[in-house]
Structures are given as structure tokens and as C-alpha cells.
Amino acid sequence: MEHKINTKPIWFFKKTNPPVFVASAILMLTFILFATLFTEYSKKTFNFVQSAIVENFSWFFTISTVMFLCFVLFLLFSQYGKIRLGKENEKPEFNNVTWFSMMFSAGMGIGLVFWSIAEPIKHYMNPPITHAEMLIAANQAMNVTYFHWGLHAWAVFMVVGLSLAYFSFRKGLPLTIRSCFYPLLGEKIYGFWGNAIDVFAVVGTMFGVATSLGLGAMQVNAGLNFVGGIPESKTIQIILIALITACATASVVLGLKKGISRISNFNVFVSVVLVAFVFFLGPTAFIVELFANNLKDYLSNLLYMSYWSEWVAETKWKSSWTIFYWGWWIAWAPFVGLFIARISRGRTIREFILGGLFAPVFATFLWLSIFGGTALHLEIFQGAPISEAVSANISSALFKTLNQLPYAQITAGLSTLVIITFFVTSSDSGSLVIDILTAGGHPNPPVNQKVFWAITEGVIASVLVLAGGLTALQTAAIASGLPFAFIMIGMCFALLKDLRKELAIINMNKDNS
Helix, strand or coil: CCCCCCCEEECCEEEECHHHHHHHHHHHHHHHHHHHHCHHHHHHHHHHHHHHHHHHHHHHHHHHHHHHHHHHHHHHHCHHHHCECCCCCCCCCCCHHHHHHHHHHHHCHHHHHHHHHHHHHHHHHCCCCCCCCHHHHHHHHHHHHHHHHCHHHHHHHHHHHHHHHHHHHHCCCCCCHHHHHHHHHHHHHHCHHHHHHHHHHHHHHHHHHHHHHHHHHHHHHHHHHHHHCCCCCHHHHHHHHHHHHHHHHHHHHHCHHHHHHHHHHHHHHHHHHHHHHHHHHCCHHHHHHHHHHHHHHHHHCHHHHHHHHHHCCCHHHHHHCHHHHHHHHHHHHHHHHHHHHHCCCCCEHHHHHHHHHHHHHHHHHHHHHHHHHHHHHHHHHCCCCHHHHHHHCHHHHHHHHHCCCCCHHHHHHHHHHHHHHHHHHHHHHHHHHHHHHHCCCCCCCCHHHHHHHHHHHHHHHHHHHHHHHHHHHHHHHHHHHHHHHHHHHHHHHHHHHHHHHHHHHHHHHHHHC
């Protein structure tokens, strides 16, 4: 069944789905005006919204992320795993290395670089579970960090990516979030309910990407301060957002194969060089031991860790960490999910989950162990003031750590380059996804629309930095993630319902042949 959403031109935008495009643009403009014209009031609003969601809906975030992980693992080991995301004999568009590079850059990106040292050190200084001896506290700090960046996060992306790839490439529906609800809504996905779903997806994507761009700007500024003495200020950060948004705009104009895929490959190459640098210059034996122990602990305590944050009494801790992460991943899910779906045509469900769930998690844990482990070793055994640096300025934590190692100027330069390339890949991928959603699922939307959404992302990231810094960024992620979590639960039911029918058809065709 081939279905298309009727698109129409709006002003100089050639191919749009008017209800989604206009509603999303109005919501974005309203937010920009509110945060810029009423800065102090918007700060208070961000704090209130964050506290209200955490106090009343933290349980919902916890249960839904566990459910998404269970659902993905069920599909992996079930008979549905053999179903191909495309026609029966279709081959993947990208090789495994390029596919993984684009997926990892879009999925983790700036956030991983920003938090890989700051988070373990923060948990080490203030253990959320128990106050323990130094090494036990360090181990717990890494376990909590693994939990926040592990299987739960990527399972969220897998639910959206798998649903989109299946309904678009297997069933011939448009590449938009609404298509995932065809088994439940039927032709109604082309009306009000479908438009509402896509608007939620656009808003979630915009704030999810803007959160990462804001974090990235703060850390690039810290890197330039370390390398070249450039002062750290919101003005500099906004200039950085503007410059890197321009690079991202150029990348998205070049397209998926010429722009985004090449930058992603380069990004992963530079990241590997940096990781190798720190691994061999840092406490190598300690890192290896830490990685092995924490991986074992993570797998053995996965069920317990899935619910433990609900027992943490400190609301502020939950809002700053676990619930922020769950909201952030869910807010990112339409962006990362649609992007992963776009690059995964031709793979089976089992290949999709194996490559999209376990490979990125393993790479993420390596990254966290190398950078977080190095910082902890320096703090515990060498008395380096890493915790003081984290308390003073989270953005500078990476560079303060690298300054304790040989060739600090080289590694700091490499780190800044990695952050910039992650910055660009997040922005250009996000622009492409938002444009696809507002263009009715067209896989290659017109260039001027890509430029419009890339610039809008940069403006919103700048507004969030001005309106409250890290708190505003965290609130934007949590608030936009909450409504989309409900949408994702509906996706799971719709996908399972259609997979049962599809498997019955496949088995019937085999019997007839």
C-alpha cells in the first residue's frame, strides 16, 4: 500500500504539510518570544515545570523506559526478528561502518562528550545510593553513569526507529511519526490526529536537539578558553552556536551521502584517535579493570537499576539526573529514531536491534570508562582537583582532566574538534528530520526548508542558553519528552499488532510455495 500526505507550498517553502509546518513554527516562535522578552519570568517557569514533572511523573518515565527495553528485547529474540525493513530481497543502503558512524553520532553526540567526566565525578562526590569508601564510591558512580547512558537510552531510540522503518519501507507509508499509528487509527492518520502526533514529534525533536547544541556550545567555549584563552561567556556561546549552525546548514544542504555521512565518518575517526590518546596516556590498567567490573555489575544489576531511582528521596537529584536523562532520550527519540530509520532500509529487525542497541552501548561504555575512569583515577590517586573543576564549571571538566595528562594542548584541540563535529552532525541530522516531518514524510525535502529549520534550531539553542543555561536546557528536554512518551507507548502496541499480521502473511506465502 502506497500512501502519501498531500503537500502544498507555503510562501517560499515548496513542499510542506501546512498544519504541521505552521503549528510547529508558531509554537517555536511563541517560545522564542516568551524566553527573550520575559527572561526572568521564563527562568521561574522553567524551574516550576521541571519540579512539577519530576514530582508527579517520574514514576511514569521510569516504567515507560523499562517497558521500551523489554519490548525491544522481545522483538530481538522473537520470530519477528527475521522480518526485513523493506522488500524481501532489499539490501542495506549503507555499509556497517558508515551506518554505525551516523547512528552513534546522532544518538549520543555532544552529550556524551559533555557528561563523560562530569557525571562520574558528580556521583563520586555525592553518591546517590550510599556514602562509601573512595573506590566503592567510584565504582557506584560509574554504575549510575552506565545506567543513564546504556540499554534503556538506546531502546527508546530503537522503538521509534524500528516503527518508522517498518511502516515506511515495509508498508509503504510516509516517513513520519503518524505512520506508526496506522494499525490503530487507519486513514485518520491523515487528519487531525496524525497532524497532532507529528507536531509533538517536531517540538520534541527541536528541544532535544537544541538541548544538545546548548551543551555543545558551552563545552566548545570551555575548550577554546583552555586552548586559546578565549573568555567563557554567553555571548561567545551564542556566536559559536551561530558559526556551527552555519556549518551544519552547509552539511544538510549537501545531503545525506555527501554531507552528513562524510562528517559522521570523520567524526568517529577523530573520536577514535582521541579515545586512543587518552587510553594510552592515562591509567590504562585502571581503565581496563574499571570497564570489566562495571560492565559485569551493570548486566547483573540491570533489573534493580531500572527502578532504583524511584527510591532516591532527593527530588532535585532525580530532576538533574535520571529523569532528565529519560526525558532527554525520549525528546531525542523522534529525531534519532527517524534518522536511524532513514539510514536502515534493507536490514532485518534482528540486524537493526543488534546493531542499533548493543554496538552503540558497548562503544558508549568504552568512552565513559576511558574518560570517566581517567578523571576518577586522577582525583583519587593523584589528588588532581577534578571535582573542584566540575563544581566550578561542568563545561570545563574535560579540559581540566586532559590538562593532567601529557600533550594536553593536543588532546584539548582534538576534543574541541570532536565536540564541533558532534555539534554539526546533531544539528544537520536534526534539521533533516524536522524537515522530513514538516514536509509530509518526503525523504529528500527542498533545500530552503532544511536551511530554515537548521537556523531555527540555532536560535532556540541560543535562547535556552540566554534564558537559564543548564537548567533551561534540562527543563526543555524533560517537558518535551513527557507527551512523546505516551505516543511511544502507542507505537509499541501498533507495531506489535501489525507484525503479527505480517508474520502470518509470510508464513502463509511459504506454505503456498
